[in-house]
Amino acid sequence: MRNISDWDEKFKSLPFERIQEKYRVIKSTEVLNRTTSEKQPSRILEVGPGLNSICPDLFPSKEVVLIEPARTLYEYNKEKFFDRSNVTVLEKTIINFANNSKPLVFDLIVMNGVIHELDNPRAELSKLMQLLEPRGTIVISVPNNQSIHRLMGVALGILASPESKTDMEINLQQSHNFSPGTLTDLIVDLGLSVRLLETSFVKPHTHLKMQEWVDEGVLKEKDLDKLFELSKIFDPFGSEIFMAARPANPATWAQRIM
Numbered sequence: 001m002r003n004i005s006d007w008d009e010k011f012k013s014l015p016f017e018r019i020q021e022k023y024r025v026i027k028s029t030e031v032l033n034r035t036t037s038e039k040q041p042s043r044i045l046e047v048g049p050g051l052n053s054i055c056p057d058l059f060p061s062k063e064v065v066l067i068e069p070a071r072t073l074y075e076y077n078k079e080k081f082f083d084r085s086n087v088t089v090l091e092k093t094i095i096n097f098a099n100n101s102k103p104l105v106f107d108l109i110v111m112n113g114v115i116h117e118l119d120n121p122r123a124e125l126s127k128l129m130q131l132l133e134p135r136g137t138i139v140i141s142v143p144n145n146q147s148i149h150r151l152m153g154v155a156l157g158i159l160a161s162p163e164s165k166t167d168m169e170i171n172l173q174q175s176h177n178f179s180p181g182t183l184t185d186l187i188v189d190l191g192l193s194v195r196l197l198e199t200s201f202v203k204p205h206t207h208l209k210m211q212e213w214v215d216e217g218v219l220k221e222k223d224l225d226k227l228f229e230l231s232k233i234f235d236p237f238g239s240e241i242f243m244a245a246r247p248a249n250p251a252t253w254a255q256r257i258m
Helices: 004-012 017-035 071-080 094-099 121-131 148-155 167-171 180-189 207-215 221-229 250-256
Strands: 043-047 063-067 087-090 106-112 132-143 192-200 240-247
Touching: 017 106, 017 132, 017 192, 017 207, 017 221, 017 240, 071 087, 094 121, 106 121, 121 132, 121 180, 132 180, 132 250, 180 192, 180 240
Parallel strands: 043 063, 043 106, 063 087, 106 132
Antiparallel strands: 132 240, 192 240
């Protein structure tokens, strides 16, 4: 069982994470715009919005539910959206929310930087999928264990393999990491079909070293923008994976959520 309070404190002080979040939001917004261009969602669930919720502003007229297990992050979002009647903020885990939300279902579920934080990703995602409409979409982002900086770590003898736990993952109590392939396997096993799979933001070194370079002026904003723009050239070795998926068989999915 994870210590959420300990994770919350360490997460907020994590070097370079606020910068990484900036580009995560840009890419997630792009993916959401692409995946909802044909049909706008009417009811949206955003899991673990942290300090950078996307859906309330991207879908200002739609019903949005935010669930956040960390107390201070829940309070932050509760205060941020206190005057938005279409936004509900709940202090809940995935399991707790899913067990108490039927027959409520969503046509869009968004999970940015969440799956690798779960104690049991397969079990918790399976539970959450009971709340996804048969023709709904789930959009996910997660760190990529095939990122250039991890591959360099292996080449330099710092990591035994790209899947090895980094000091940051250990410090944040993260039990799992994913590649585009292993994330695809998980999602397909849950009965979903992958509609979009890309990686983003080229990160040549660790969070700590990247923050040092920023603080020293080695990396300026224009340089960070270029690392983001280079994503297409270096895909699938960007630092984060972005995926959109839908139920592979809507007819059988409908029976599953009844």
